[in-house]
Amino acid sequence: MCILIRAVLTGFHRSGVIKRLPGKKAINKRAAECFETADVNGNGMVSLDEFEAWAHKHLESQALLLEHGYTRQAAVRSRSQCR
Numbered sequence: 001m002c003i004l005i006r007a008v009l010t011g012f013h014r015s016g017v018i019k020r021l022p023g024k025k026a027i028n029k030r031a032a033e034c035f036e037t038a039d040v041n042g043n044g045m046v047s048l049d050e051f052e053a054w055a056h057k058h059l060e061s062q063a064l065l066l067e068h069g070y071t072r073q074a075a076v077r078s079r080s081q082c083r
Contacts, residue, residue, distance in 0.1 A: 001031040001046070002027060002028055002031040004031075005030055005031045005034065006027050006031075009021060009022060009027065034054070038051055038053075038054035040053070040054075
């Protein structure tokens with residue numbers, strides 16, 4: 001989960017969607033929170049089914065973006081560059 005969160009935030013930062021990249025401690029804290037939420041059966045592992053359900057149900061990325069300086073203008077600019 002840490003790798004996923006770090007990769008998403010790094011991509012957002014490099015493309016200008018967020019203004020600052022959080023430190024390792026903040027990423028690890030967020031990843032632990034996400035993992036705990038995703039591990040529905042509490043077995044210490046997140047199955048593909050659990051991950052998909054978590055990803056569809058929770059808008060964690062929104063909280064991550066807002067927490068680290070998300071700007072709508074940068075997101076729109078970044079999205080238009082991908083087309």
